[in-house]
Amino acid sequence: MSLSRRALLVGAAALAAAPARSAPAASPAAARARRAPGPDVLVLGAGLAGLEAALRLEAAGARVLVLEARERVGGRVWSLPELPGDQEAGGTGIVRGYRRTMARAQALGLGLVDTAGLSDFGSPDMLIHWRGETIRPEAWPAHPANPLPPPLRARLPFTLGLADLAPLNPLGRAADWRAPGMAAHDVAVADILSARGWDAESLRMGFGVNPGYVEAHSWSALMAFQVLKAAEEIRRDGYAGGVLVEGGNQALPRAMAAALRTPVRLGAEVAGIRLEPAGVRVRLASGEELCAPHAICTLPLAALRLVPIDPAPPPALQAAIASVPYNRVLKVFLEPRRRFWESDGLATGMWTDTLAGRLIGMRARAGDADLATWLAFITGPAADRLDRMAPEARGPAVVAAVEAMRPAARGAIRATHVVSWGQDAFSGGAYACWAPGQITAYAGLFAQPLGRLHFAGEHVALETRGIEGALESGEAAAAALAQPGMAADRRRRG
Ligand SMILES: Cc1cc2nc3c(=O)[nH]c(=O)nc-3n(C[C@H](O)[C@H](O)[C@H](O)COP(=O)(O)OP(=O)(O)OC[C@H]3O[C@@H](n4cnc5c(N)ncnc54)[C@H](O)[C@@H]3O)c2cc1C
Structure with missing residues (x-):
């Protein structure tokens, strides 16, 4: 330069x-x-x-x-060193394909830790808690509570969403998303998927219950296409493995x-x-x-x-x-006082339609029997409901929601940290x-x-x-x- x-x-x-x-x-x-x-x-x-x-x-x-x-x-990268494994209150997922991030970390002599085995996020064992019932993933396709139409009912709720737009992606390169010729795709995700047969319930499950971004009616498909293409470009060279910065x-x-x-x-x-x-x-x-x-x-x-x-x-x-909207995200860190998951034999990863959002077991080291924290990752309408509560009421409300759906966890968890990005005046949301x-x-x-x-x-x-x-x-x-x-x-x- x-x-x-x-x-x-x-x-x-x-x-x-x-x-x-x-x-x-x-x-x-x-x-x-x-x-x-x-x-x-x-x-x-x-x-x-x-x-x-x-x-x-x-x-x-x-x-x-x-x-x-x-x-x-x-800013939105904020680690909590007082929690085992230096848990992240903000930006978490760094992949090896983040060329600039890798170069900057290397130039500053920072170590990187592989994230494999540190989190339940994306695990196929994740339980589904839907309308008061906890359902194992293998039971979901035929379960009477599954509201999805036949083509989608075999899919687990947390696999619906962004990935369904991938085959429709008009972008040759991620950088093309702001090109004038792309205006026709700057429409709601809901419009695109409705035209392909998605009903209101499918849209709600894919984008409305625990949205990674915002709801399907409020989100531009063109951004979704850019997110997908950027991820594809990062994976293209085989550098998709996740890392955290040491410390x-x-x-x-x-x-x-x-x-x-x-x-x-x-x-x-x-x-x-x-x-x-x-x-x-x-x-x-x-x-x-x-x-x-x-x-x-x-x-x-x-x-x-x-x-x-x-x-x-x-x-x-x-x-x-x-x-320009920012997505609402709360992270509530729950400290498990005993291994309640050994008493009920259920996974610690849960996709729920409750105030607890998604529950993710986080480990300080791969293979640890204990959880470093049980993270409630809460977005969308559940985040809105929590954000309307007094700050001191948010942690107990999430604990109550978890205890109601997971009896083995009763008396075994405590909210140690509650971080609302939507309520943070210097961020106003996650992205x-x-x-x-x-x-x-x-x-x-x-x-x-x-x-x-x-x-x-x-x-x-x-x-x-x-x-x-x-x-x-x-x-x-x-x-x-x-x-x-x-x-x-x-x-x-x-
Ligand atoms: C919960 C969460 C999860 C995320 N997960 C991921 C992920 O997995 N992978 C990923 O790549 N990214 C993730 N992100 C996004 C990533 O963290 C952000 O995109 C990135 O950190 C943004 O950096 P920035 O410098 O653009 O903005 P910021 O980090 O927000 O920096 C802006 C700075 O401006 C300061 N500021 C604001 N107002 C004022 C003011 N009036 N005066 C002075 N200073 C002010 C803020 O305090 C802040 O330090 C996540 C973010 C959040 C919140």
């Missing part, structure tokens, strides 16, 4: 004419700090996207300051932050963004103002919608920021789930800067998603600042 440091400095010089308003400086140290040259680039958010952009810009010689609202880095996935953003020359400013909540001819001025919740010739905003849209941008962005961008029509109308807008404000974050990535998408977008934003055309523009305006 050939970022022109000179171009950034030209912008910085111009901005010096518009000094930042800081809290009054009382001490000589504060006065010295005020005289120190300001950053060339402000990066808003210390998740993977922001940290990747910052590392790349620093490597190119820019002065970068990362502003993070929380008292930790990592927890959050070790990755921590190591990235530690590698920066300028430490991330934690507890720095961005409360307003002002676009000025010579740069971007950021107001923190504390009232302090910071400015730089350029900024990269990595806030999830559901968090950015709480931050006014002045002057207001064009209407389409405003509408996108205000309306962007574009609604029908929104990809055509909005998705490309974030690839363009708004004046001197660039966008990054998983919602901006073109080829990949999730953790890898965050890194892809950070890389792209840093590269865009380096474009010779932009540098020339900056020189002209500077």
Whole structure:
């Protein structure tokens, strides 16, 4: 990358004419700090996207300051080291095909742990708990409670859904999803599957009870096709095996932050963004103002919608920021006090239509007899119901739901951690789930800067998603600042 440091400095010089308003400086140290040259680039958010952009810009010689609202880095990657096996409250599944993630972890000397045998997720033994009955998977196809029509009733509920769209995928490459010719596919998943004979109950079971994204009527099939194609591209080279970062996935953003020359400013909540001819001025919740010739905003849209941008962005961008849905996810970590699964002889993996969502036994090491935690992974309507409760009521409500369907677990489990991503003001959900029509109308807008404000974050990535998408977008934003055309523009305006 050939970022022109000179171009950034030209912008910085111009901005010096518009000094930042800081809290009054009382001490000589504060006065010295005020005289120190300001950053060339402000990066808003210390998740993977922001940290990747910052590392790349620093490597190119820019002065970068990362502003993070929380008292930790990592954003939606958050590990819980107090639980055995460093359980993940946020982004979990890293696959070896995540090229950028692997390279970054390797460059920082981080170890990777194979995930085989660590979780029940996706296990074919998963029990089905449906309308008050616990049903073994082998009994499901002929079970009287199975509401699915003949072509689908032999399928286990947790295998319905995304995979059924795979044979219809119009995308040659994952990166094609934002191409103008794809607009015809930017329709609801429900529309596509209904036309292929899916009834309301099948759609509910496949996409509505424990959705991996959002419900079939609210989700663009074009995004589903991109998710499938991106996964296919990652598997194509045989690199699909799952890994976790040693010490927890959050070790990755921590190591990235530690590698920066300028430490991330934690507890720095961005409360307003002002676009000025010579740069971007950021107001923190504390009232302090910071400015730089350029900024990269990595806030999830559901968090950015709480931050006014002045002057207001064009209407389409405003509408996108205000309306792109994020999926609701709660993770409730249950501590098993005894091996109740040995008393009833049932699997610890359960797909349920209760407040407990999906239950997944997690082990610290493959082959462990004990569970490190029994994870209730709750999405969709069950997450909505829990989110409407008082925070302290959520854990007990999940425990009660589990005890009601699994008598052997009565008195044997305790909720140790409850994490609601939908209720987290700095995330607003787990990931962007574009609604029908929104990809055509909005998705490309974030690839363009708004004046001197660039966008990054998983919602901006073109080829990949999730953790890898965050890194892809950070890389792209840093590269865009380096474009010779932009540098020339900056020189002209500077
Ligand atoms: C429960 C869950 C499960 C997931 N599972 C997977 C998975 O299996 N595989 C996968 O690849 N991905 C998964 N993901 C998604 C993945 O974690 C995210 O896509 C990725 O971490 C997003 O990184 P980011 O940098 O784009 O955003 P973030 O990590 O959200 O970073 C944005 C940062 O901005 C900060 N911020 C927000 N508002 C402000 C403000 N006003 N001022 C200052 N800072 C602010 C936030 O605190 C945050 O640190 C999962 C996510 C969740 C929540």
